[in-house]
Amino acid sequence: MSKLVIDNVSRIFPAVRGGTPTRALEPTNLSVADNDFVTILGPSGCGKSTLLRMVAGLDTPTSGRIMLDGKAITGPGADRGMVFQSYTLFPWLTVSENISFGLRERGVSQRERTRIAGEWLEKVGLTSFANHFPKQLSGGMQQRTAIARALANDPKILLLDEPFGALDNQTRALMQELLLGIWERERKTVIFVTHDIEEAVFLASRTVVMSARPGRIKADIPVDLPHPRHYTIKTSPAFSDLKARLTEEIRVEAVLAAEAH
Amino acid sequence: MKPLAPISSTARVVLGISFFVLFVAAWSYATFGGFVSKTFLANPWTMLQDGWFLLVKQGFLHDIGMTIWRVIGGFVLAALFAVPIGILMGAYKPIEAFLEPFVSFARYLPASAFIPLLILWAGIGELQKLLVIFIGSVFQLILMVAVSVGSVRRDLVEASLTLGARDAGVLKRVLIPSAAPEIAEILRLVLGWAWTYVIVAELIGSSSGIGHMIIDSQALLATGQIIFGIIVIGIIGLISDYAFKAANRRLFPWSII
Numbered sequence: 184m185s186k187l188v189i190d191n192v193s194r195i196f197p198a199v200r201g202g203t204p205t206r207a208l209e210p211t212n213l214s215v216a217d218n219d220f221v222t223i224l225g226p227s228g229c230g231k232s233t234l235l236r237m238v239a240g241l242d243t244p245t246s247g248r249i250m251l252d253g254k255a256i257t258g259p260g261a262d263r264g265m266v267f268q269s270y271t272l273f274p275w276l277t278v279s280e281n282i283s284f285g286l287r288e289r290g291v292s293q294r295e296r297t298r299i300a301g302e303w304l305e306k307v308g309l310t311s312f313a314n315h316f317p318k319q320l321s322g323g324m325q326q327r328t329a330i331a332r333a334l335a336n337d338p339k340i341l342l343l344d345e346p347f348g349a350l351d352n353q354t355r356a357l358m359q360e361l362l363l364g365i366w367e368r369e370r371k372t373v374i375f376v377t378h379d380i381e382e383a384v385f386l387a388s389r390t391v392v393m394s395a396r397p398g399r400i401k402a403d404i405p406v407d408l409p410h411p412r413h414y415t416i417k418t419s420p421a422f423s424d425l426k427a428r429l430t431e432e433i434r435v436e437a438v439l440a441a442e443a444h
Numbered sequence: 445m446k447p448l449a450p451i452s453s454t455a456r457v458v459l460g461i462s463f464f465v466l467f468v469a470a471w472s473y474a475t476f477g478g479f480v481s482k483t484f485l486a487n488p489w490t491m492l493q494d495g496w497f498l499l500v501k502q503g504f505l506h507d508i509g510m511t512i513w514r515v516i517g518g519f520v521l522a523a524l525f526a527v528p529i530g531i532l533m534g535a536y537k538p539i540e541a542f543l544e545p546f547v548s549f550a551r552y553l554p555a556s557a558f559i560p561l562l563i564l565w566a567g568i569g570e571l572q573k574l575l576v577i578f579i580g581s582v583f584q585l586i587l588m589v590a591v592s593v594g595s596v597r598r599d600l601v602e603a604s605l606t607l608g609a610r611d612a613g614v615l616k617r618v619l620i621p622s623a624a625p626e627i628a629e630i631l632r633l634v635l636g637w638a639w640t641y642v643i644v645a646e647l648i649g650s651s652s653g654i655g656h657m658i659i660d661s662q663a664l665l666a667t668g669q670i671i672f673g674i675i676v677i678g679i680i681g682l683i684s685d686y687a688f689k690a691a692n693r694r695l696f697p698w699s700i701i
Binding site: 275317342 | 613624
């Protein structure tokens with residue numbers, strides 16, 4: 184059964200000062216099944232973040248509609264958790280308070296909040312940093328907290344917008360393993376936007392490739408690598424084949440995008 | 445010296461004090477050396493003697509107390525009024541569109557020019573003094589608070605929305621805490637300006653306060669007393685500034701400011 188249905192959704196940004204309107208996203212259809220891990224891969228400016236923001240309800244489609252469990256999305260809500268590329272922890276709250284922010288907005292009792300935050304602190308390995316402020320954390324720790332904050336709210340679907348884009352390669356690889364580990368245990372529905380091919384293959388059970396502006400879906404490729412995945416899978420022949428195929432797909436688009444700019 | 449290179453805290457203190465020393469030295473040289481007539485500028489020693497005389501014989505402590513109470517009274521009134529309005533203006537664009545043009549206009553009305561009117565309306569009592577400070581501070585505060593709330597990071601607001609926050613939650617638990625350190629910093633800044641208004645208010649139609657003493661001393665050509673009064677204002681300003689800074693550091697340990 185499809186959990187999320189994106190039905191003919193397009194986005195055109197209005198013209199600024201007599202310029203032409205920007206067609207960020209051509210009418211797009213996409214269905215995401217329950218408990219699936221879908222990565223959306225594309226060059227910068229392909230509308231992948233715009234699509235994700237519309238699912239989150241932070242942006243409104245110019246046409247079409249987005250349905251979650253059969254209900255149309257009209258605005259942001261706690262049923263769709265989001266992790267942003269920029270560091271968006273609330274600087275005035277401790278790590279633990281950040282994780283329980285959504286619970287507090289829902290009126291969950293202090294005791295229950297502390298308990299759930301404690302669980303998530305353990306899952307992302309930050310128990311000893313519970314009472315630190317975000318500015319005392321490294322980038323990787325901040326994003327781990329942001330993932331915990333989104334998941335502590337128990338959303339129906341988790342949206343991630345290039346969450347590891349600002350991290351160094353080693354940290355990024357560790358974060359991928361952590362996220363994949365959490366998904367293998369919790370089996371949440373996940374949409375993960377990235378421009379990193381290896382990341383898209385390693386995490387996904389399905390990768391959607393998007394074309395350069397105006398954005399549209401170009402390819403939809405299942406990733407049939409076994410779970411649980413170990414980081415060594417990145418050197419397996421099956422992984423390399425998929426990577427090669429996606430590299431080919433994305434390269435054409437990157438060239439087009441470079442010419443367009 | 446290299447641009448932006450930090451210095452040790454000892455060097456900072458020594459350099460800071462040495463300018464005061466240099467300043468007093470230049471002043472002493474000009475006055476003790478006879479380059480400036482005593483009528484126009486008292487020397488540091490006369491200033492201290494006059495100050496002692498003021499404090500012990502003239503009840504100057506009472507004047508200082510009155511002035512401090514007026515500043516704080518007028519400023520607290522202005523803050524109680526301005527901070528909520530500024531927050532609402534920053535958070536809600538229709539309120540901003542409604543009030544911003546008027547507040548921007550009112551900000552340029554000089555508080556001192558209102559003194560004759562205020563005397564007419566409120567007499568020469570304490571209320572008039574408080575109103576001068578209120579008018580001088582309130583519009584500045586409203587605008588600066590509105591700007592700081594309006595410029596809260598959008599991605600923090602978006603993050604709170606995806607976590608299920610609604611309008612009131614965004615205002616109370618994102619916009620206000622996020623802008624709080626900057627608002628405290630604005631209060632510190634505007635309190636400094638309030639000090640200049642209070643003296644102006646006391647120069648006209650007043651029977652107590654530091655400004656009143658300064659005007660009285662002018663009639664007696666007691667430049668030592670005037671300078672002592674000015675220095676007292678400076679010292680109180682410095683103390684309140686440090687107190688504010690220390691309080692802000694304690695209140696907002698998470699902030700970078």
